[in-house]
Amino acid sequence: MTHIPTYIFNHEIRALNISKIRQFDDHVSAFEPLIRLTLGQPDFPTPQHVKDAAKEAIDSDFSFYTSTAGDIKLREAASKFVEIKYNLKYDPQTEVIATVGATEALATSLFTILNPGDYVLIPSPFFSLYDSLVRMSQATPIYIDTSETDFLITSDTIDKAIQNLDKIPKAIILNYPNNPTGVTWTKDDVISLAQTLSTYPDMLVISDEIYSELVYDQIHVSLGEYLRSQTIVINGLSKSHAMTGWRLGLIFAPESLTTELLKTHQALVTSASSITQYAGIEALTHGINDALPMKQAYKKRRNTVTQALRELNLTFTEPKGAFYVFASLPKDLPMTSYDFCYEFAKHFKVAMIPGDAFGDAGEGYFRISYASSLKDIEIAMDRLAQYVTDLREQ
Numbered sequence: 001m002t003h004i005p006t007y008i009f010n011h012e013i014r015a016l017n018i019s020k021i022r023q024f025d026d027h028v029s030a031f032e033p034l035i036r037l038t039l040g041q042p043d044f045p046t047p048q049h050v051k052d053a054a055k056e057a058i059d060s061d062f063s064f065y066t067s068t069a070g071d072i073k074l075r076e077a078a079s080k081f082v083e084i085k086y087n088l089k090y091d092p093q094t095e096v097i098a099t100v101g102a103t104e105a106l107a108t109s110l111f112t113i114l115n116p117g118d119y120v121l122i123p124s125p126f127f128s129l130y131d132s133l134v135r136m137s138q139a140t141p142i143y144i145d146t147s148e149t150d151f152l153i154t155s156d157t158i159d160k161a162i163q164n165l166d167k168i169p170k171a172i173i174l175n176y177p178n179n180p181t182g183v184t185w186t187k188d189d190v191i192s193l194a195q196t197l198s199t200y201p202d203m204l205v206i207s208d209e210i211y212s213e214l215v216y217d218q219i220h221v222s223l224g225e226y227l228r229s230q231t232i233v234i235n236g237l238s239k240s241h242a243m244t245g246w247r248l249g250l251i252f253a254p255e256s257l258t259t260e261l262l263k264t265h266q267a268l269v270t271s272a273s274s275i276t277q278y279a280g281i282e283a284l285t286h287g288i289n290d291a292l293p294m295k296q297a298y299k300k301r302r303n304t305v306t307q308a309l310r311e312l313n314l315t316f317t318e319p320k321g322a323f324y325v326f327a328s329l330p331k332d333l334p335m336t337s338y339d340f341c342y343e344f345a346k347h348f349k350v351a352m353i354p355g356d357a358f359g360d361a362g363e364g365y366f367r368i369s370y371a372s373s374l375k376d377i378e379i380a381m382d383r384l385a386q387y388v389t390d391l392r393e394q
């Protein structure tokens with residue numbers, strides 16, 4: 001094969017690393033069979049009625065491009081869904097866009113607003129896609145370490161981060177319930193953040209609420225309710241309806257923003273898949289509570305994990321949503337997160353993600369995904385107990 005010189009490539013893309021989660025996964029795959037507590041996706045099948053709707057869409061030749069923003073019935077269903085669930089009011093005609101997963105919603109949002117040299121605030125630890133998309137836009141991520149504030153961004157830390165900059169950031173990306181930490185905000189937190197963020201009217205807020213249907217002991221509050229004019233709310237069906245492979249995301253934003261967002265969305269993908277959109281209409285109308293049985297199962301698994309960690313005296317911030325627990329390495333252990341997880345996978349055949357995959361603020365932690373069967377989680381926790389006991393005895 002002819003050698004392609006590196007200067008051919010876009011330099012931001014060349015500098016991007018393959019996600020550390022993937023790298024870790026590759027490295028430990030030599031130790032199969034493994035119990036994988038690494039996955040960021042539901043282990044449940046898509047609800048049957050949603051699958052049936054997709055079959056019907058195929059059989060009735062619902063096979064053409066939809067309008068750029070998505071089929072109007074889907075936008076109406078989405079608008080109604082977020083109104084019933086989160087008290088949000090977005091006009092389905094002009095303020096809702098169906099995207100190819102939350103991933104494209106994030107890409108569309110960032111590519112629409114960023115110019116080279118812009119700053120974007122990212123609370124850290126973070127979902128690594130945010131960092132990649134900001135860098136692809138030749139903008140600069142500014143990380144705000146949340147490990148000292150129970151992984152919640154606070155008004156104080158936002159103000160401090162901005163004071164140190166020579167210009168106001170173009171955007172801040174918030175993600176509650178959070179990947180990788182599982183923490184989420186309360187209504188009071190949202191109100192207080194909205195108040196602070198409104199003092200920076202030139203800074204947009206991209207609020208990734210993809211885990212909104214997986215909040216355990218409280219109700220999800222959307223930033224769109226309290227800071228509508230500045231916020232792009234991102235959601236989708238990947239986690240709520242166990243539909244990661246279907247690729248359906250949603251953007252909710254005021255028309256002044258969607259007018260520009262639509263140009264990017266159209267250039268990137270034309271429209272989301274028609275079959276998937278048809279299934280999405282079913283999910284968001286007759287399946288508005290499809291997440292409930294899954295949520296109950298996740299909650300039981302979460303309790304199993306947190307109970308096991310407590311018995312081992314491992315510290316973590318109580319996870320209140322999504323399906324992750326972000327725990328500290330045993331104290332005084334001269335080991336990196338990577339080595340801790342690598343050795344565990346090698347000797348005990350259980351894979352968990354080292355915390356540094358989510359930014360520097362994640363070093364010293366490991367992420368357990370409990371989107372796996374309760375049986376596997378129980379076996380994994382027994383093995384973790386043995387591993388930690390062995391390490392402490394060394």
Ligand SMILES: Cc1ncc(COP(=O)(O)O)c(C=O)c1O
Binds near residue numbers: 101102178179210236
């Ligand atoms: C915080 C967060 N945002 C967005 C996504 C991407 O979602 P989608 O599958 O809808 O593209 C994920 C997937 O794991 C996620 O964890």
